[in-house]
Amino acid sequence: MAQLWGGRFTKETDRMVYQFNASIKFDQKLFEQDIEGSIAHVVMLEKQGILSCKEKDDIVKGLTGIRKDVEEGKLLITDEYEDIHSFVEAMLIQRIGDAGKKMHTGRSRNDQVALDMKLYVRGEILHITKALQGLLDTLLHIMEENLTAYMPGFTHLQKAQPTTLAHHMGAYFEMFKRDVLRLQDIYKRMNYCPLGSGAFAGTTYPLDRAYTASLMGFEGPTLNSMDSVADRDYIIEFLSALSVIMMHLSRFSEEIIIWNSNEYRFVEIDDGFSTGSSIMPQKKNPDIAELVRGKTGRVYGALMSMLTTMKGIPLAYNKDMQEDKEVTFDAIETTYHCLVLFNGMLATMKFNYQNMEKSAMNGFTNATDAADYLVNKGVPFRDAHAIIGRLVLYCIEKNSSIDALSIEELKEISPVFEADVYDAISLKTCVEKRLTIGAPGLKAMEEVIRINREFLDENRTKSLGDK
Ligand code: ARG
Numbered sequence: 001m002a003q004l005w006g007g008r009f010t011k012e013t014d015r016m017v018y019q020f021n022a023s024i025k026f027d028q029k030l031f032e033q034d035i036e037g038s039i040a041h042v043v044m045l046e047k048q049g050i051l052s053c054k055e056k057d058d059i060v061k062g063l064t065g066i067r068k069d070v071e072e073g074k075l076l077i078t079d080e081y082e083d084i085h086s087f088v089e090a091m092l093i094q095r096i097g098d099a100g101k102k103m104h105t106g107r108s109r110n111d112q113v114a115l116d117m118k119l120y121v122r123g124e125i126l127h128i129t130k131a132l133q134g135l136l137d138t139l140l141h142i143m144e145e146n147l148t149a150y151m152p153g154f155t156h157l158q159k160a161q162p163t164t165l166a167h168h169m170g171a172y173f174e175m176f177k178r179d180v181l182r183l184q185d186i187y188k189r190m191n192y193c194p195l196g197s198g199a200f201a202g203t204t205y206p207l208d209r210a211y212t213a214s215l216m217g218f219e220g221p222t223l224n225s226m227d228s229v230a231d232r233d234y235i236i237e238f239l240s241a242l243s244v245i246m247m248h249l250s251r252f253s254e255e256i257i258i259w260n261s262n263e264y265r266f267v268e269i270d271d272g273f274s275t276g277s278s279i280m281p282q283k284k285n286p287d288i289a290e291l292v293r294g295k296t297g298r299v300y301g302a303l304m305s306m307l308t309t310m311k312g313i314p315l316a317y318n319k320d321m322q323e324d325k326e327v328t329f330d331a332i333e334t335t336y337h338c339l340v341l342f343n344g345m346l347a348t349m350k351f352n353y354q355n356m357e358k359s360a361m362n363g364f365t366n367a368t369d370a371a372d373y374l375v376n377k378g379v380p381f382r383d384a385h386a387i388i389g390r391l392v393l394y395c396i397e398k399n400s401s402i403d404a405l406s407i408e409e410l411k412e413i414s415p416v417f418e419a420d421v422y423d424a425i426s427l428k429t430c431v432e433k434r435l436t437i438g439a440p441g442l443k444a445m446e447e448v449i450r451i452n453r454e455f456l457d458e459n460r461t462k463s464l465g466d467k
Helices: 015-021 024-047 053-071 084-102 109-145 165-190 209-215 225-230 233-259 287-310 319-348 353-362 367-376 381-398 407-413 427-432 442-461
Strands: 150-155 158-164
Touching: 024 053, 024 084, 024 109, 024 209, 024 319, 053 084, 084 109, 109 165, 109 225, 109 233, 109 319, 109 442, 150 165, 150 353, 150 427, 158 165, 158 353, 158 427, 165 233, 165 442, 233 287, 233 319, 287 319, 353 427, 367 381, 381 407
Parallel strands: none
Antiparallel strands: 150 158
């Protein structure tokens, strides 16, 4: 048991208490960030005349040596230290002696852990953004290739109107685009440095907080030292953004599961992204999509957990906040893997165009257009709606589709029908006439693709705080 704070205690901590309190098992994930923050801190301490140049050099050399040794597996992070901060400080003192004891001047573990977690989350926002961009690339590619791949669109999971695969994929493009923008927004709001806030009331040392902040690519220092050590809003915002990403992935997964079912057969998932059954040899299951759908619960759980943890905590730092780490790490890892695997599954998935088109032709998806046809010939819409309703009923009885009826049959239901009706309600016309921006018509889709291509190119070059 190695602690930083033994001075005022006369008895050893109970073993179970120690283990309950310790966080090194999970906060060792913050090792890199802890070193980076400590280097910035001591560089600033030297600039302010609080450390000598030699002391600063010794500490920086010591810290980079520790980082290298851990990276190369020569130094193991072990459980005997309470947390990652204690481990790094103890190693430093072991290696460079007294100068190491000066590293923590003007700092508390409260502002240290606030910084480490911010640096970590900030990096992960970029990481997740890149994974989202990969998915957006795949989606735009599928859109470009499938502008006239007709399929039914659904409401209430009932065939409603015809659309195209490009249009359907475009809906998901917009969702994941908003996710990218949401992350950019969170990044901007959180990018202020808490270091120098001390335990919560700042410090009497003449620290240059703006300088430390700039060394680590922050916009500037946070403006209230009490809030700085107690703020986990950015984690909650990030978990909320991850939850929305997972919600989008889950809806998409559900559709793929339906499209992959024996009844639909709109898609075939690549062998590399599906699994078999141990008993039923014919099975090829959409496990990746199902797992992504299932793991959504975990990420929502992390968000709920953090909201609940934070809700009753008085200012400033309280140990409850140590609970921010495990759930956040798990949610980030889960979302990242889901994005990457889902993207791989989507990019290799084959679309069964024949089945999609056949399904679009069979489900009365042109009923609205048939009504519009009558409206164009002067029939009031409400009457047209009723006429087509009767027509659909007739088709159901005859097991036919509207366009398979003869002109005589059509005229019997309404004399307004003429031979041009077949062209007016063909799948191609139904889609191509929908040309308002955002609709599936070819010209409208081409314009949207151009705008979204620009968005992707711009976003790839504008790299936030990417180093
Ligand atoms: N392990 C702690 C955490 O994750 C570090 C901060 C400890 N500060 C304290 N005053 N005990 O929150």
